[in-house]
Amino acid sequence: MNNNLNIDALKLKRDVWDIVDYLNKMFMNAIELWASDIHIEPTEFFLLIRFRKDGDFVLYDKLHVENISGIVTRLKVLSKIKIDENKKPQDGKIVYMYEKESQNVDIRLSTLPTNYWEKVVMRILKQDESLINIEALWLIDINLEKVRAELKSKYGIVLIAWPTGSWKSTTLFGILKNFNPLEYNISTLEDPIEYAIEYVNQSQVKPEIWYTFSTWLRSLVRQDPDIIMVWEIRDKETATLAVEAALTWHLVLSTIHTNSATWTVQRLINMGVEPFLLASAMKMVISQRLWKKICSDCKEEYQIKDIQRKKVNEILWPIIDKSELDAAVFYHWKWCEKCGYTGYNWRMWFHEVLIVWDYLEPLILEKESANAMRDEAVKNGMITITQDALLKAVLWETTVDEALKLL
Ligand SMILES: [Zn+2]
CATH class of the missing domain: 3.40.50.300 (P-loop containing nucleotide triphosphate hydrolases)
Structure with a gap:
C-alpha cells in the first residue's frame, strides 16, 4: 500500500497522459492487491482514493482536488458514459487490460453526484471467469x-x-x-x-x-x-x-x-x-x-x-x-x-x-x-x-x- 501519500503529485498537472498513467497504475495496484472496489471520493480540498480489500477500507492515495475533473472525465471516457452529465448518477463498465497476465478485467463503474463533485465507485469483477x-x-x-x-x-x-x-x-x-x-x-x-x-x-x-x-x-x-x-x-x-x-x-x-x-x-x-x-x-x-x-x-x-x-x-x-x-x-x-x-x-x-x-x-x-x-x-x-x-x-x-x- 502507498504509505507516502501523493498529496501534491498530480497537482495542477493538466496533461491528460499523466492522468492516463496514474489511473492505469491505480487499476494495476488494485488488482494486484486483490481489492474488490475502488472509491474515488471528492472532499472540499482533496480527492481520496480508497480500496476495499477483504471487506475493509485501505487508503490508497490522496490527491489535490484540482485533479478531479481530469480523473472523472477519463473514467467516464473509459466506461463510455456521458462526459457532460454530472447531475445524475450513471453506470458503466471499463474493460481494463491487465498486461502482466494479458487478460481483460471487467470493472463496473458507478457515479453519484455529491455536494463537492461526483463520487466514483468501481467494482473489480472476477479476474478471469x-x-x-x-x-x-x-x-x-x-x-x-x-x-x-x-x-x-x-x-x-x-x-x-x-x-x-x-x-x-x-x-x-x-x-x-x-x-x-x-x-x-x-x-x-x-x-x-x-x-x-x-x-x-x-x-x-x-x-x-x-x-x-x-x-x-x-x-x-x-x-x-x-x-x-x-x-x-x-x-x-x-x-x-x-x-x-x-x-x-x-x-x-x-x-x-x-x-x-x-x-x-x-x-x-x-x-x-x-x-x-x-x-x-x-x-x-x-x-x-x-x-x-x-x-x-x-x-x-x-x-x-x-x-x-x-x-x-x-x-x-x-x-x-x-x-x-x-x-x-x-x-x-x-x-x-x-x-x-x-x-x-x-x-x-x-x-x-x-x-x-x-x-x-x-x-x-x-x-x-x-x-x-x-x-x-x-x-x-x-x-x-x-x-x-x-x-x-x-x-x-x-x-x-x-x-x-x-x-
Ligand atoms: Zn503479507
Whole structure:
C-alpha cells in the first residue's frame, strides 16, 4: 500500500497522459492487491482514493482536488458514459487490460453526484471467469468428493446457504461450471448477470415488469432444461416451483439467505414447502462463510495458547487422528507489502456440506428443528463449519484465532 501519500503529485498537472498513467497504475495496484472496489471520493480540498480489500477500507492515495475533473472525465471516457452529465448518477463498465497476465478485467463503474463533485465507485469483477470452477471454492477434499458425487445424478435441488456478503455467485458458477454446457441445456435466471458464460442461456429477471424469479421459472421449465440455476429463492412460489422442477428430473441450483445448512431446510419448510416434497427433492446444501485468507508471503509459525489447543482438540478429535493433530503446526501472520500490511491476502470460504440422505427424511417429515437435523447430520459424517475452519488452520489457510471466531 502507498504509505507516502501523493498529496501534491498530480497537482495542477493538466496533461491528460499523466492522468492516463496514474489511473492505469491505480487499476494495476488494485488488482494486484486483490481489492474488490475502488472509491474515488471528492472532499472540499482533496480527492481520496480508497480500496476495499477483504471487506475493509485501505487508503490508497490522496490527491489535490484540482485533479478531479481530469480523473472523472477519463473514467467516464473509459466506461463510455456521458462526459457532460454530472447531475445524475450513471453506470458503466471499463474493460481494463491487465498486461502482466494479458487478460481483460471487467470493472463496473458507478457515479453519484455529491455536494463537492461526483463520487466514483468501481467494482473489480472476477479476474478471469475461466478460473471459477469447483476446485477453486476452497472445499476440503472430503467435501469436494461429496459435492462431486452428488452432482453426478443430475436431478434434485442444490442450495448455497449464504449470509450477506459471502460471494454466493462464485460458488454457484463454480458448481455450474462442473457441467459441459454443450452436453446439457443449462438455463439461468439471474439478478444481475455478472459473468457471461458461453453456451449457457442466461436471463435477467426484471421484477419491475413482472419478470420475477417465479414467473420466469414457470416459463423456463417449458424450455426443456436439464440444469436450472435460479439466483435466489426468496418466496414460497419460487421455492415450490424449484422443488417441482427438481422432482421432474431437473437439477436446480439456487441460493438462500440463511446461516447454516440445516437452517436452510427449516427455512424452506417455514416458507410453506411441503415436507414430503422437500425430502424427495433436496439433494445438498452447501453453507458458506467468506473469510480472510492468511497472506502466504508473511505467515509465520507460532504456538497457539493452551486454551486454544484444548478447544481445537475438542472440535477436531472426532474427525482427525489424534497423533496427526498433535503434530500439526499453526501459522499466523506478520505484515508485508504483498498484503498491504494487513496480514490477509484474498479470501476463501469455510463450509458445511449437508447431503440430504435417507437418514434425514424422517426429521424433515416431522418438521424437526434445525439443531436436531444438525446433530443427526454430524452423526452421519457432516463436517461442521467450525471443524472445516480449523482444518483450514491446519492447512495454513487461516489462523486458529480466525477459525475459533465462528464459535
Ligand atoms: Zn503479507
